[in-house]
Amino acid sequence: MNNALSGGRTLYMEQPNSEIVQCSQCGAKNRVPLYRTxxxxxxxxxxxxxxxAAGEDEKPYLLRCTECGARNKVPAGKTDKGPVCGVCKKPLRTEEIFKPQPVMVTEASFQKDVLGSPLPVLLFAWAPWCTTCRTFMPVIDGYAREVRGRVRVAKMNVDQTPNLASTYAIMSVPQIFVFDGGKLRENFPGAMQKNEIEMRMSRYL
Ligand SMILES: [Zn+2]
Ligand SMILES: [Zn+2]
Structure with missing residues (x-):
């Protein structure tokens, strides 16, 4: 594993996305860029x-370089310091860590959001007519919040992505697909509880 960091360079100066966070001590409202929350x-x-919780959450992020595929460790406080890949020295796509999720995947965005993700991806294939899928959705949403920055959680409506459904031979929904480093690693037909998802994803973290 490579630990690649370089100080002094800030790649993402412009960050229009921010959210309002109320201070739990004095009640003041603060505007915080999403990449710092x-x-x-x-x-x-x-x-x-x-x-x-941020003070305790010192676990580094594991980011795959989208140029050469090497996995890099980025300390939690250094994500906005323009870290580069330890192998090929290309900038790591740290902005992807803080992307809101679950990500809705379309045929147009699949390449970038799933195959090109610097994080391992859990892709939930579903359909609007599938009752089990709808019942299962809150589990996926809860898992997505929990693993933000560690695992990308994405949803794909198979009715709107017929070519992808055909490419991955999706015969039934719900179905979970795991991608890492631009490749399909595993798939699990049927619904899963959150602890089972956590267990199955732990090997990618
Ligand atoms: Zn305050
Ligand atoms: Zn690289």
Whole structure:
């Protein structure tokens, strides 16, 4: 595993996406860029940590270089410091860590959002007419929130993606597909509970 970091370069200066976070200590509302919400953003008024869990969450992110495929470890506080791949020195796509999810996948976005993801991908194939799929959706949404920045969780409506459904021979829904490094690794037909999903995904983390 490569630990690639370089200071002094900030690739993503312009970050239009931000969210309002209320300080739990003084109640002041702070605008925080999305790429910092998992980090140690502080209240502008009283200086308290806006996300108290951020102090404990020092686990580095594991990002695959989308140029050469090497996996790189990026410390939680360095994601906005323009880290580059330890092998090929190309910039790591750290902005993808904070992309809101689940990501809705279309035939047009599949290449970029699934095959080109720097994170392992759990793809949930579903259809609007499938009752089991709809029942199962909250489990997927809950898992998506839990693993944001670690696993990309994506949803694909097979009615709207007939070519992909054919490519991956999707005969039944719901079905879970796992992609990593641009390749299909596993697929699991049927619904799964969250602890089973966590267990099956643990080998990709
Ligand atoms: Zn405050
Ligand atoms: Zn690389």
């Amino acid at each position: 998992n980090e140690k953003a502080k209240c502008g008024k009283c200086g308290s940590l806006l996300n108290p």
